[in-house]
Amino acid sequence: DRLLTEFGEADDKTFYGAQFDLGLARIDFPPGHGGLGGEPKLQEIVDTALEPIGRRGNWMRNAIGIGMCGPTIAARGTEEQKSRFLRPIFTAEEVWCQLFSEPGQGWSVANATLMNERVSIGGNVAPRGSGAIGRAVEVWKARADHEPVLRERLAGLWIEAEVLRLGNMRAQSLRQAGVPGPQGSLLKLGDAELGQRIVNFIVDLLGAHGMLSPGYEVGRDRDIERNDPIIAFLSSQATTIAGGTSQIMRNIIGERVLGLPREPGLDPNTPWSQIPRNT
Ligand SMILES: Cc1cc2nc3c(=O)[nH]c(=O)nc-3n(C[C@H](O)[C@H](O)[C@H](O)COP(=O)(O)OP(=O)(O)OC[C@H]3O[C@@H](n4cnc5c(N)ncnc54)[C@H](O)[C@@H]3O)c2cc1C
Incomplete structure (x- = not known):
């Protein structure tokens, strides 16, 4: 107060x-x-x-x-x-x-930063029906025809967005103080992949208008990026790469959340300087 x-x-x-x-x-x-x-x-x-x-x-x-x-x-x-x-x-x-660099504790700092990155990308609890799914509903309402097949897709995406939102709320209430755990990868994976499917759907709803971009300059303005569906569609392509790709998120979930065997590879304690790389 x-x-x-x-x-x-x-x-x-x-x-x-x-x-x-x-x-x-x-x-x-x-x-x-x-x-x-x-x-x-x-x-x-x-x-x-x-x-x-x-x-x-x-x-x-x-x-x-x-x-x-x-x-x-x-x-x-x-x-x-x-x-x-x-x-x-x-x-x-x-x-x-x-x-990132590796003065002594480099890996643990990098790891803590990346865990926080994934929670900050995927773990935001927005109000129900807001964000990309809210935009999809607006575009749907503005359409002249309301085809049942598209309506079913919208309803399915809305339900998935709500499940993800409730999952984020649950994760937030379970999270202990300190560095978030590998569970943050679940939120990041779900947020990135569902987000892409929602913006793809919006572009489908827009039909031929979905091919018209307001221009690259406005893409540098965060408000327009959030509100313009075409810019959101273009920038959403980065979400399954930045902060760790979806494949890497699945590896982390498999190994560190579900306890599945590690992929064959280097001992995870190998220092960065000793990791073989192409020259
Ligand atoms: C918009 C944007 C912003 C970014 N911002 C930053 C930033 O601020 N700071 C920063 O440090 N980095 C940043 N990045 C880089 C980002 O973290 C990397 O692009 C990302 O981690 C993927 O690494 P890479 O590009 O080297 O792909 P690679 O690791 O070369 O992967 C290539 C492909 O192989 C797959 N792959 C790789 N290894 C495996 C495996 N073990 N199992 C299964 N599949 C695998 C990947 O999923 C991917 O499809 C940003 C990237 C983007 C797109």
């Missing part, structure tokens, strides 16, 4: 700074570093309260910083690193990118 009443009208930097200082940036982060050391599922209460003022889930302003590097620092960083980096990451005063 204090955040909303005292800072609701403030500019982004002040508002998100206050959210961080009150421990409401990521409830599961340690006190003094943007959190309250609480259970991750409590974050949903904060995010829901911020929704009416359009400040739910600010992570797109600094996706790699907030979604991946910040949580990695919170889990593996020193106190000094947490104090120095976490607040400006959350307020997006410092925007991060990611690159």
